[in-house]
Amino acid sequence: MIIRQHLARTGSRALVRSSSHPLRRFLSAETDARHVSADDSIKQLHTLDTQLDTPSLPPASTNDSHTHPSATPAQLSAQVAEQYHQFKKQQQLIGKLGSDITPHYQPHTLLNNPPSPADVTLELLLASEAHQGHATSIWNPANARYIHGIRQGTHIISLEVTAAHLRRAAKVVQEVSRRAGMVLFVGTRDGQDRAVVRAAELAKGYHLFERWIPGSITNGQQILGRCKTKVVNEKDVEIDGFDEQLWGRPVLRPDLVVCLNPLENYVLLHECALNNIPTIGVIDTNADPTWVTYPIPANDDSLRCIQVIAGVLGRAGELGQKARLAAAERGEVVYSPAKGLVLPGDEDKAAADTSAREQLSPDEQQKLDEGIVDPDDLATMLDEAAHHEGKAKSDRIKVVS
Amino acid sequence: MGRYDLRALRVRQTAKALFDSKRNRELPQWYNIVGDIPPGETLARPVLRIPQIKGRAKKPSRLFQPLAIHHPEDKLREDFFGDHPWELARPRLVVEDSGNDSKRYDWSKMVQPGKQLDGESVVQRQLWLMKHANLSKPAAYDLARKEFYQHRHLEDVRRRVAKEEAMHTGAYFAKGPLEVGMELEDKMWEGWKTWAQQQIDDEESMRSQMMSAPQAGAGADADMDAALDDAQEAVPQAREGQGVRVRA
Structure with missing residues (x-):
């Protein structure tokens, strides 16, 4: 009600008057002798919004167009910067005033x-x-x-x-x-x-x-069988090209x-x-x-x-x-890689491996499965461990959904 | 299985057994983790907390059950809220800020910043007086209680003044819940009265339609009254006849 009375008294003056420092006065905390109407303040805010949104265009507001008839973008940004500076100064000056709120329980902080x-x-x-x-x-x-x-x-x-x-x-x-x-x-x-x-x-x-x-x-293949899965490397970057291989794999289970x-x-x-x-x-x-x-x-x-x-x-x-x-x-992989996946470029090699493996005796196959390897392979593995970068890419992949 | 299903507690042993029997080709990722951080003893018996008393010992089946917790201020609370039962009807804030709220309070004073004044204040203040001012229990209760009344009175004054100030500066307060409820009740009552009148009128009109003979209505009553008036003067023992009708 007070604002309305004020507006009726000073509205006409405020509409006519134009200010060169709109925001400074708007932010000022000291009591001004001049009357400030709410309407004027809102207009100033609109002007500031326009300036911030479209720095390259001349301001659309009529209030501003006759205040700054030929304001270039550089001038405008300088003005905004000055107003922002003033705002920060005022904030520093009066920001600490008022009552002191003791720390108290805020429910959202447990989530944030x-x-x-x-x-x-x-x-x-x-x-x-x-x-x-x-x-x-x-x-x-x-x-x-x-x-x-x-x-x-x-x-x-x-x-x-x-x-x-x-x-x-x-x-x-x-x-x-x-x-x-x-x-x-x-x-x-x-x-x-x-x-x-x-x-x-x-x-x-x-x-x-x-x-x-x-x-x-327990019945995951029926319920989650069509859920999308993807293959990622140790840095959680997705690797493309596994779509066909992922088809028909057992569904993922939580650890x-x-x-x-x-x-x-x-x-x-x-x-x-x-x-x-x-x-x-x-x-x-x-x-x-x-x-x-x-x-x-x-x-x-x-x-x-x-x-x-x-x-x-x-x-x-x-x-x-x-x-x-x-x-x-650092190049360390902390998990054992996903089994039965071949990198998209290596299908021929994998097929050759499989055929070579089929020529082995069952005992030797079992040795391979159990990780028992001959000294030559061990030497290569140690080499690879020494040069992490040289480790095969297929040893780092895992499947996630 | 028996009564308890312990499969959840024995995931590690099961994983090892599945691996050893070659059901699974490798151990799960968490195998070493669960080994390093084993689950607690879930179904172990708790420690015996009851002191062994000769004579009236507890039933053996209840020996390992939890005991009741007692605090010294329980009796004080019981006394205060027994004397002031409506204190329990007041809304109370039970959310704690940090769990250390009570450490900030200084019960050498009745009012604590950040805590509403309620029955608990009286109890704590009484406890403080008993402990630090060497007052007896009834004396401390009396003192704490009277301080509490005084502060409640001040709260009322503060509230009234705040309302007066607000109304002076142009505020107005809408109807309270009791007034709104009373209005609704009045409205319902008036509605019922018109409805009941309507019912009576309908019934009477229906009865008058059903009976062809003229009713013993206003005319008959008037005749009867006139006859009674005449008769009363002649009957000195009649109630209305004694000294009331004195005709000049």
């Missing part, structure tokens, strides 16, 4: 900047309510080791145990990522999706936040599964157990710790707790991936 395994403290876990278990009547006695006590009818999880198990799980994720393993992050409850995706993004892993399709591992809500994902964990895949799971007091390989006893109903755990595991994966890529820069 998740804590690393070194940042895990008991206070952080306490603040994220990792200690709250379920009612004592629905506990699983297998969790008795992780429970600190009973408070008002609920079990309280021991935070020391939580921190120890979380660090151990983070170490596992880090090591698996360092050896280029596939890590799958699963969290299918409402609100867990962003944490899951963020963790997978950090660890360069894979995420699932909707529903595990039963049989994706490690991180499940944030095991209670709803029993089928997934069972399939992992059947197929001998290690799993990490957040085990509340009502969950069964034998479903997973590495339990993390914590509250799986608190989103803050889930974000902390997913963030820590994601950060651990990030550390591992960085170590792997650093090793790749």
Whole structure:
């Protein structure tokens, strides 16, 4: 209302008046004797926008055209630079004024900047309510080791145990990522999706936040058989030309599964157990710790707790991936290459190898399979190890989706 | 399998067995990792936490179960909220900033920056007084409680002044939830009254249509009243006849 009155009083003057330093006055904090109308300020902002967007064109605004009738692009950019300089100066001058906000909990920071395994403290876990278990009547006695006590009818999880198990799980994720393993992050409850995706993004892993399709591992050829896969080298650069060879290969399986809500994902964990895949799971007091390989006893109903755990595991994966890529820069390959793939140019050689191999006796074939090689081959292998650059390209490839 | 499915815990042993029996041509990538960082003892029995008491020992089946956690301020909380049950109905902020929030508080004063004033303040202040000012439990409770009332009163004053200031500078406040609810209730009540009147009218008109004879309506009543008036003067024991109708 005040602005409207002001406008009625000074609007006509403000429309007529033109200013040579529009932004400076707009940013000034000191009380000006002259009246500033909101309308004028908006027009100045528009002018600045136009200048920033189209530095090579003359400004389209009529307000500006009569102020600067013949402004060249160089003059304009100088003006913008001056205004920006003024803005920064003002910011330096008055930016620190006002009340001082003490550090406080901001929910988005757990997603934007998740804590690393070194940042895990008991206070952080306490603040994220990792200690709250379920009612004592629905506990699983297998969790008795992780429970600190009973408070008002609920079990309280021991935070020391939580921190120890979380660090151990983070170490596992880090090591698996360092050896280029596939890590799958699963969290299918409402609100867990962003944490899951963020963790997978950090660890360069894979995420699932909707529903595990039963049989994706045990019956993977039917369910995931048509999913696209690609071949990459040790620096994660895709190599083309493998499309025909990738057709009909067995589907990919994760090397490690991180499940944030095991209670709803029993089928997934069972399939992992059947197929001998290690799993990490957040085990509340009502969950069964034998479903997973590495339990993390914590509250799986608190989103803050889930974000902390997913963030820590994601950060651990990030550390591992960085170590792997650093090793790749040095020319070291930390994983065993994909079997049965031939580089697009080497088909003839591979065919010749196969025919030569078929001429060998079964015993010799088995020796080749088991990696027992003769001294000459060993010498060449040692040579190659000495000159990493000379290592065969086909020893560095792996299949990812 | 038995009762427990331990396959998830034994992935490494299984991988080794599959490799040894030549089912798998190579060990998985994580084989050494799981060997270096083994899973914990998942199904081990917890340590015994209950002290051995002669006489009334706990049932053997409950020996390894978790124990209840007790704090010294539990009784104080119980007392305060027993005396002030409506304090529990107030909305309360339970989100912690860093987990170290309570370390900033200094309970030599009632009001803490960054913490709302509630029953917990009274309990902590009482505890502090008992510990540092050597007050007895009832004396500390009395002191803390009265400080709490004083600060609640100041909060009310502050709120009222803030509203007055805001209204003075042109703010206006919309109807509160109670007023809105009352309006809705009134509207519904009025609607029901018109509906009920309509029902009565309809019924009466239907009845008048059904009966051909004239109803004992306004005319009959008037006749009856006139007859009663006449009769009352002649009956001295009648209630309305005694001294009411004094005719000049």
